[in-house]
Amino acid sequence: MRIVHVSPYFPPNIGGVEKVVEWEAAFLAEQGHEVTVLTSFAAWPTGSVNTPDVEEVSSIAVRRLAFRRPMHVLGKPLLPTPANMARLVHLEDELRACRPEIIHVHHLVPSVVRCVVRYARASSTRLFFQPYFHPYDRPRLAFVRDRANLATITLASARGTLIMINNSEAGQIETHFALHIPRQVTIPIPVAWARHPPAFELHSSRPIVLCVARLDEARKGHAFLIAGLNLLKDLPWQLVLVGRGNGTVVRRELALAGLSDRAIFCGELPENELISAYDNADVFAMPSQYEGFGIPFVEAMRRGVPVVGTLVGAIPELVGDAGALVPYGDAAALARELRKLLTDQNHRYELALRGYHRSLRYLPSAIGAQLTNLYTKD
Numbered sequence: 001m002r003i004v005h006v007s008p009y010f011p012p013n014i015g016g017v018e019k020v021v022e023w024e025a026a027f028l029a030e031q032g033h034e035v036t037v038l039t040s041f042a043a044w045p046t047g048s049v050n051t052p053d054v055e056e057v058s059s060i061a062v063r064r065l066a067f068r069r070p071m072h073v074l075g076k077p078l079l080p081t082p083a084n085m086a087r088l089v090h091l092e093d094e095l096r097a098c099r100p101e102i103i104h105v106h107h108l109v110p111s112v113v114r115c116v117v118r119y120a121r122a123s124s125t126r127l128f129f130q131p132y133f134h135p136y137d138r139p140r141l142a143f144v145r146d147r148a149n150l151a152t153i154t155l156a157s158a159r160g161t162l163i164m165i166n167n168s169e170a171g172q173i174e175t176h177f178a179l180h181i182p183r184q185v186t187i188p189i190p191v192a193w194a195r196h197p198p199a200f201e202l203h204s205s206r207p208i209v210l211c212v213a214r215l216d217e218a219r220k221g222h223a224f225l226i227a228g229l230n231l232l233k234d235l236p237w238q239l240v241l242v243g244r245g246n247g248t249v250v251r252r253e254l255a256l257a258g259l260s261d262r263a264i265f266c267g268e269l270p271e272n273e274l275i276s277a278y279d280n281a282d283v284f285a286m287p288s289q290y291e292g293f294g295i296p297f298v299e300a301m302r303r304g305v306p307v308v309g310t311l312v313g314a315i316p317e318l319v320g321d322a323g324a325l326v327p328y329g330d331a332a333a334l335a336r337e338l339r340k341l342l343t344d345q346n347h348r349y350e351l352a353l354r355g356y357h358r359s360l361r362y363l364p365s366a367i368g369a370q371l372t373n374l375y376t377k378d
Helices: 015-032 082-086 092-100 111-122 135-140 143-157 167-177 222-232 248-256 269-279 294-302 315-322 331-343 345-362 365-377
Strands: 004-008 034-039 055-058 060-064 103-104 126-130 161-164 184-188 207-211 240-241 261-267 283-285 305-308 325-328
Touching: 004 015, 004 315, 015 034, 015 060, 015 184, 015 365, 034 092, 092 111, 103 111, 111 143, 111 331, 126 143, 143 161, 143 315, 161 167, 161 294, 167 184, 167 315, 184 248, 207 222, 222 240, 222 248, 222 331, 240 269, 269 294, 283 294, 283 331, 294 305, 294 315, 294 345, 305 315, 305 331, 315 325, 315 345, 325 331, 331 345, 345 365
Parallel strands: 004 034, 004 103, 034 060, 103 126, 126 161, 161 184, 207 240, 207 283, 240 261, 283 305, 305 325
Antiparallel strands: 055 060
């Protein structure tokens, strides 16, 4: 089959969406399908760009589409974002050149959805839309943006199948927009890492609490984690923070709590070093305000690390009873769960073992079969 994935994000940009698009495209190419990814430039090109930049990544044709003109703010070019996808000028031309039997759109950018639907109407191409919806921030959005999202989701659901990465987000789309989605499936995100069984003993006399999350994104819950750890100063833990960003707010919160000497900032790590960080950790904690999926939870469980999260978004569905979950903002509850994991090795091992087995639900072989069946179903 000829399959085109349309996404504003693709490596070398790094994040959850990029991982999803890259894995899905690579898996389909391995199955013998002809796969093309239409995406934006990893950084804004200088000057006027009128032709796509073409490369091949693991048997995937990656075409970075041109912009009509770079958009600048205070003299600096903006990096590509979903909103900037609207400035792509060759999307429909590229679709005609690829002649896809299936188009899979990641992120429901209104202009992109309209373009893809217009092409599909003329060509009878099957459409799949993967929206990565984050309803936690919707109450703060302007009415106009909400109406644009509603119109886009309505158009997408009427013309194709919506692929949700968890049941929680699927339900919240219908609740928030009061919209019945006729064709909708849930396919979670796969994690391809090798399995590593949990250890019974702590790795050292100073146990490591690991958090893997973007440092400059408030919803990742760093301030909440610090508030919980501030109640555990009597224990000899070490906080290891992995993730991109300068972490200015996180550093300030640590300083205010008198915990600066307890934290190590690692920045963004390549995969082999990230795996080592998990393997050296005794507890993984990411008490987010919201997660649409939460890939680091699966990564930690796959490497045998017990996890601590919050009762929000997709986390309860993802972790189930294989982790310690607390209400977001309840620092005392967070501290209690962390204390149990840091001091009770039987509890820590039991939770880690449960997480290890639960992570097998997200093996690529199982998720890939779901995606293939969806594409080939009449």
